[in-house]
Amino acid sequence: MNNDTIKKIRQFNRYYTVWLDVLSKGYLGTDFSWPESRTLFEIYLHPGITATDICKSLNMDKSYVSRILAKFEKQGFLTRELISGSKGLKKLKLTETGAKKAEKIDSNGDRQIAEKLENLDSETCEKLCEAMALIEDTLRKNDLKRQTDKL
Numbered sequence: 001m002n003n004d005t006i007k008k009i010r011q012f013n014r015y016y017t018v019w020l021d022v023l024s025k026g027y028l029g030t031d032f033s034w035p036e037s038r039t040l041f042e043i044y045l046h047p048g049i050t051a052t053d054i055c056k057s058l059n060m061d062k063s064y065v066s067r068i069l070a071k072f073e074k075q076g077f078l079t080r081e082l083i084s085g086s087k088g089l090k091k092l093k094l095t096e097t098g099a100k101k102a103e104k105i106d107s108n109g110d111r112q113i114a115e116k117l118e119n120l121d122s123e124t125c126e127k128l129c130e131a132m133a134l135i136e137d138t139l140r141k142n143d144l145k146r147q148t149d150k151l
Contacts, residue, residue: 019116028108030101035060037105039068040094043078044102048091050083077101 017023022034030037042054051069055062072078077098080090094102117125
């Protein structure tokens with residue numbers, strides 16, 4: 001890959017993270033950072049997920065996820081239930097309060113995108129979605145190839 005391509009991709013990444021506002025302290029109008037929001041939302045989407053699964057899914061450091069989960073447990077957003085027969089593995093589930101926080105993240109995320117794209121016509125939105133699908137598909141295929149090549 002040439003240097004110009006790398007620079008273009010990095011430029012887009014810098015623009016997009018700012019555009020999504022992921023670097024703000026209160027992501028999507030919540031009291032959470034982006035990693036905290038994503039962690040809470042993963043538990044919301046996958047009740048019974050484990051901390052290990054969250055680390056793999058979000059490619060986050062185990063100790064960082066552990067601190068986030070401890071914070072959420074202290075705030076009453078989640079419960080941990082030991083999986084029988086495991087060596088300390090625990091299923092994570094949101095409490096009613098935690099689920100409401102995750103639902104707020106979800107609805108605020110929808111609202112954020114709707115507001116940011118409100119001036120685009122439906123044809124442009126469709127082209128944007130097609131470009132995003134191409135990006136995701138390309139990156140997933142590349143990741144799969146890299147994983148296969150390692151074997």
